[in-house]
Amino acid sequence: MAIMRYAEALRLAMTEEMERDPNVFVCGEEVAQYQGTFRVTEGMYQKFQKENHGLRVLDTPISEAGIVGLATGAAMSGLRPIAEFMTWSFALVAMDQIINHTAKIHYMSGGTCKVPVVLRGPAGAGNQLSAQHSQSLESWYAHIPGLKVVLPSTAADAKGLLKTAIRDDNPVIFMEHAGLYQQRGEVPEDPEFMIPFGVADIKRAGKDVTIISYSNQVRFCISAADKIAEETGIECEVIDLRTLIPLDMATVIRSVEKTHRAVVVHEEWKSVGFGAELASRIYEEAFDALDAPIERVGGPFVPMPYSKPLERAAIPHEEDIYAAIKRVIG
């Protein structure tokens, strides 16, 4: 085990995979010479500069549609690209490539064409970046058949899941969170350390309430659960889904059958958010186990405002989760 930051864990995953497989390369804006906008690719350009005509860590113009197209076409031709978005907000100009092309090619080809591409970068809200830069859109991608959707919440998960993403033969939407890049954690050094997709992780064990979340909200769930435990003795189980597609409902249902109460939490808009799907699936699969209606925590249905107090009110925090736990225990 080594202690490292989330961003470093991502870099290590990419570097190890590039060393293992010459077909893996990284492209995106400012990933090479500038060392990455969030320093995730720091040092990688220097390391791989001499290989493949200097193309293994490739700076691109501000052309997201072109970047996704380049990565997807290269994947169809046998390479294993990792394309970085400076942030996921900028992937919106590449939506046609991602949704109508990358996601569907394997199916449209009757399974004859593989698209082993990873699209990654920071997602999520915060830092007063306001409406166009501050948003969580993971349920858009989870809605599309053909895309795997991954959102790690810790450094170890970041490494293990990214390695799995790179070795996966399908397109993977890999959403990091800018608010997590500097978080430190223990990370296994084994270059074969991989975390399979579709396996949720119980980040805090408990018997009274099940809290289901992912990405940056997981730590807020844990702190809210700790607070409730201290105050009332009620023990919440915090499940980190880690991947939305594939979705590990088995772990969720097992927990709900034990606790009989569920709270779903995410940063993206509550309205039509992934939590709606989760709640619905719990009702379908474990209705009889529930002692209370499921509580949902998500962003209010407004574009992200700039002003600090408004922004704070537009992003779920520990107190919102705490209140939801209180409501679900009645």
Next chain:
Amino acid sequence: MTKVAEKEAPAHIKHETLLELMRIMLLIRRFEEPCDKYYRAGKMGGYVHYYIGQEAIAAGLIPLMIPGDTMLASYRDHGHALALGTEPRKVMAELFGRATGAAGGKGGSMHIFDMARGFLGGYGIVGGSVPLSVGAAFALKYRGDKNICSTFFGDGAMQQGSVHEAMNMAGLYKVPCLFVLENNKYAMGTSVERHSSQTDFVKRVTNAYNIQGESVDGMDVLKVREVSERILKHMRETGEPYFLEALCYRYVGHGYADNAQQQKFYRTEEEIEAQRKRDPIDTFRHFLVSTGAATEKQIDDIDDDCKAIVADAIEFADNSPFPSPDSLYENVFTDM
């Protein structure tokens, strides 16, 4: 610099206009200089992109707008708003995230709006405002107005597909859109040579989209003014689109995170220093004084006025209330 000084004061530009150009450039500069301090103190947040070094472009062009004209910008938009006459108090209060800001604190630095003056906003997605601008110009043509829409964007935006779709449509429908490419040599940490297969942007646009275009020294406010006067006259007569590349230089970081250490990855201090010698304000001051068009004292007085306006704007912003919690839910839709 000496070359500029040898010129005569241009007879066709009124004395007041010369001082006005100086005033606008100084106002923008003095407005942005203290921002770092307030950003560090947590009074501002998000991304704040400075126009420092590029003032001559907004100052040279935007005052030529007439009522009914419209304009759009990228996230680097404080200078454009100030050149248009948007109250510095409103711009500063927006940066402070206060209810009295140009967008009531909803938008922030990257999204200044002044609809009353025809500023249809600053936008954060590279290239995103350019298609909107063609739509704004389309509306002018549609109604038969003799107005034009100017749109300001960076060299990096030239690599966005939507920008090219928009330029083609402008050339096709012949709408009065003035595309102002502020070529400051870099898109964040990537130089033009490293992001563009064709660095001659005038050639690229004029050949591809059947739009007339030219380059101007964007650090020379008088040149920008002269060229813009001619272009706007031509556009008002013909209703046609036009492409203007203003060559300039951003000698501060791209944004707050692009500090001196980061900048070493893409440019040298010598390069920045050499460019600072072309500073649009310093060179214009030298020009005004050496041609006798203004005295140092006159310019200093203007500068003092600008500093006072900015000090007042900061005080106003800092004393303004934050938006009410209820306002979070306002403006998602307009009231019926």
